[in-house]
Amino acid sequence: MNIGLDVMGGDFAPQNTVAGALLALSEISREDCIVLIGKEELIAAELAKNNANPSLFKIVNATQVIEMSDKPLKAFQEKTNSSLSVGFRMLKSNDIDTIASAGNSGALGAGAMQSVHNIPGIIRPCAATTLARENGGYNLLLDIGATTDVKPDVMAQFGLIGSIYAQALLKIEHPRVCLLNIGTEDTKGNLQCQTAFRLMQDNKAYNFIGNLEPRSIFSNEADVFVTDGFVGNILLKQIETFYHLMVKRNYKDSFITNFNYELHGGSPILGVNAPVVLGHGISTPLAIKNMILLSKRMVDTHMTEKLKQAFSQYADNF
Numbered sequence: 643m644n645i646g647l648d649v650m651g652g653d654f655a656p657q658n659t660v661a662g663a664l665l666a667l668s669e670i671s672r673e674d675c676i677v678l679i680g681k682e683e684l685i686a687a688e689l690a691k692n693n694a695n696p697s698l699f700k701i702v703n704a705t706q707v708i709e710m711s712d713k714p715l716k717a718f719q720e721k722t723n724s725s726l727s728v729g730f731r732m733l734k735s736n737d738i739d740t741i742a743s744a745g746n747s748g749a750l751g752a753g754a755m756q757s758v759h760n761i762p763g764i765i766r767p768c769a770a771t772t773l774a775r776e777n778g779g780y781n782l783l784l785d786i787g788a789t790t791d792v793k794p795d796v797m798a799q800f801g802l803i804g805s806i807y808a809q810a811l812l813k814i815e816h817p818r819v820c821l822l823n824i825g826t827e828d829t830k831g832n833l834q835c836q837t838a839f840r841l842m843q844d845n846k847a848y849n850f851i852g853n854l855e856p857r858s859i860f861s862n863e864a865d866v867f868v869t870d871g872f873v874g875n876i877l878l879k880q881i882e883t884f885y886h887l888m889v890k891r892n893y894k895d896s897f898i899t900n901f902n903y904e905l906h907g908g909s910p911i912l913g914v915n916a917p918v919v920l921g922h923g924i925s926t927p928l929a930i931k932n933m934i935l936l937s938k939r940m941v942d943t944h945m946t947e948k949l950k951q952a953f954s955q956y957a958d959n960f
Contacts (some may be wrong), residue, residue: 643673644700645937646738649680650707650725651745652930653923656680659744660688668697669935676934677738679704680725704728710923714748718756726750730757733916740937742908744921744930745805749787751911751920758915760866761946763953763960766796768871769920770807771878774900776860782817783859785871785880786909792870794837797821798845798959803912804866806952808938810943812865816849820864822873823853834870842868847956858913907932910940913949915939 663676663706663944668674677684682703689696706724708717721727728747730753732738743750751767760767764874784804785792801819808817818845821839823831828839830853842850854864856877869877885901899905907929908921917940921933940946953960 643938644675644677644730644939645670645742645934645941646677646679646729646741647930647934648729648741648743648745649678649685650704651743651750652921652925653710653744654925655744656684656688658925658927659930660685661692661927662925663934664692664694665927665931668830669931670938674699674938677702677732678733679729679732681705681707702728702732708746708749711840712746712749714746715752715756717746718752726753730754730869733918734758739941740917740919742798742919742933742937743910744923744925744933747920747923750918754911754916754918758918760913761915761950761953763957764803764913764949765799765960766792767802767911768803768912769909770804771909772812772906773859773867773881775862776897777862779862780812781859781864782812782866783822783825783874784866784868784912785874787871787875788911789874790870790875792834792872794834794841795960797834797838797868797870798841799913801842801845801850801866801947802847802952802956802959804868804880807867807910807912807945808947810937810945810948811939814865817865818851818863819848819868820851820854820858820865822856822859822867822869822877824855826853826855828852837869838868843867845872845959847952847959904929905932906924907934907936910936910945912945915946915950917946 770784772780
């Protein structure tokens with residue numbers, strides 16, 4: 643397996659990305675190769691600082707960088723020798739099996755849709771994250787920012803995407819899918835949620851259990867929580883803020899520790915024709931390592947193929 647890493651992506655690249663790749667080496671097999679994509683001279687310098695042998699990796703030179711401040715689509719199209727553009731060309735040509743980046747999230751999303759494209763039948767891709775349950779295990783929340791303005795039929799598709807991901811990576815045999823709402827009654831919510839509820843209620847492609855409120859996201863009441871990228875992103879950032887407040891106050895608890903983004907590494911972009919993982923811009927080496935390992939798990943579990951099969955099987959449901 644060839645695991646692509648955008649070395650130039652992130653606020654602390656290439657130092658943290660190279661250090662994270664080195665950490666990941668001890669947790670992958672000899673058959674797996676981490677492909678470092680970025681400015682070759684900077685990669686070589688970071689490897690030298692860490693007394694690491696360059697032969698441990700495959701290094702692909704890319705002379706340009708898409709900055710966080712760049713306009714995503716324009717930068718992806720014009721900076722054709724950027725680490726992200728080169729990486730996505732390699733992904734499209736199957737020179738790498740997956741790509742991960744802690745860089746410009748908009749450019750990553752644009753690159754995914756422009757190069758490997760959406761899986762047939764999927765209207766819009768989404769990003770997902772896991773949330774720790776109070777009594778052990780994890781729930782899945784999606785979307786968390788890939789698509790902020792979402793129509794009800796897209797949210798209904800998120801239910802199937804989340805269900806397949808929960809089966810494949812969280813090992814939940816029959817995931818319970820709910821719609822995140824302001825109340826549990828069938829008629830609750832704005833027009834978007836009311837319409838999405840009806841579409842999800844009638845859909846036999848997954849196990850829809852109805853509306854649940856945000857107070858349930860850390861419970862065992864459901865496995866997959868569906869919302870749009872606007873609400874999901876706000877919710878995720880609020881959780882991250884709560885975690886940092888607990889750390890600042892020296893509050894230590896195993897449940898709270900699970901909300902450290904470094905342990906999860908990144909968020910998969912689900913719905914495109916290859917595994918793509920987005921990391922936090924401030925990613926530490928530990929976060930980069932776990933982003934790489936998540937990329938590997940997505941390939942190992944054949945996540946993309948399972949989504950293709952599901953949307954082929956249930957094409958008439960959407």
